[in-house]
Amino acid sequence: MRFTQDHEWVALDGDIATVGITSYAAEQLGDVVFVEIPEVGKTLSQGDGMAVVESVKAASDVYAPVSGEVVEANAALGDAPETVNAEPQGNGWFAKIRISDPSQVEALMDQAAYDAFLASL
């Protein structure tokens, strides 16, 4: 699993990257009430607005950690947004992206680097 400074995670399987927000982000947001997931088929560049996660106190943009095409979006979050809080780095995933540039994933922080990053905040 890799991480961005905006607290998104990426889990790569072949050329499909599953992405979501980290435990840290989910905790900061508070109870998630709604997730606006991306449209399947949408092409994203790294850093583009990918999703919006709404909690009781804020609505935050979630950015695409990697470039590629959205091949699947987690529609289950529609009825159960609380999954993002319960399993942010598991069943609370947002989208699966067919990546266009594997080097982008390698350039992201690994777990150790992300932990160090969190400690510095």
Add this chain to the structure above:
Amino acid sequence: MRYLPLTPDDRAEMLGVIGAGSIDELFVDVPAAARRDGFVDLPMFAGEMEVERELAALAARNVSAGSAPFFCGAGAYRHHVPASVDHLIQRSEFLTSYTPYQPEIAQGTLQVLFEFQTQVAALTGMEVANASLYDGSTACAESVMMAQRVTRRERAVLSGGLHPHYVATTETLARAEGMDVVHLAAAIDGEDAVIAAIDAHTACVVVQTPNVFGTVTDVSRIAAAAQAAGALLIVVTTEAVSFGLLRSPGEMGADIVVAEGQSIGNALNFGGPYVGLFACREKFLRQAPGRLCGETVDAEGRRGFVLTLSTREQHIRRDKATSNICTNSGLCALAFSIHMSLLGEVGLRRLAALNHQRAREVKAALTGIKGVEILTPRFFNELTVRLAKPAAEVVEALARKGVLGGVPYSRLAPNAGLDDILLIAATETVTAEDIAALKTALTEVMA
């Protein structure tokens, strides 16, 4: 005592920060022809008695709606507002309270908004309604922009019966959002033209019923055609009392319903403030504009009311909000709610039937007058006549005879080439004597 807290030095510093040389420079976008040099020509002071006398003399030059036979409608209608409504809205708890952002101390205001939303949803036949927008025309514009967000399409078709002011407001806002707004030619009964104009790029069709010419339309066929093409049907009503007699837009298949609520509980107010009604299907709720009041329970399980889904609004979402409105027309919505509560369903149905009856009496009185042709095939409380002379002149001539006979269409749309069209409305406030006076005066003017 200084009334203004800023000193000249404060102002100079602020101008320096923004890079303006003077305050006048901030007004360069106002056309020179609209700018004024110097003060308005008023005395520096005058006694209270003198001022009252002068203003009363000015006011006496007006012929007010209540002082003569009155048949003007075209989007704003003279109805009787019971004294009880005025009395209740002037309670200081209602009159002076502001935006209910803090639910702990605003339960009264929030409960009113919840009741109002419930009434609007029931009247329009829709699943959800918001706490009101500024007026019917901006509500119309907001609905079109919402259709753009929901369908991700850019084309809006406005029917030929939509009120020209609603067309203009919608065009102004929607074109700024890059939409392609198509306004069909003015038509008394333009249902087929609307259906023919729907294509795969259409986000919405906007149909008014009763329309600006008074025509009542069953929009079910348009609803089916729109939905088959993936477009939304937006139904507009400018006369809210019509909900008491006509099939609701929701029953006919509307996706969004917008209306002017002025007719219930609110006077003509010289054109405003009014109250925009907005209702839609629940599945579109997150794309809806405006304030939403919700019912919930507090930590002790007691029922309470709050503003909800606030993340749609601009004070949280900024440029990604569903609209830039972050308020509602609270006092007018309150007056609407109070009057609706006093009427109840039975009262509203009776009121609507009375309105329609008066309009039928007007039609009977005008039938057969030389130079007057009645055009509206099906109406609620407003109808359109074609005159053998320009309608604006006829209205002036009627006014000189003490009758306020209606609104010339040319007043709403000066370049539509419909100068011979007159819109005549008749509410429950119209008497048999009023109708007789209109008949006599119009016969004389058209002779």
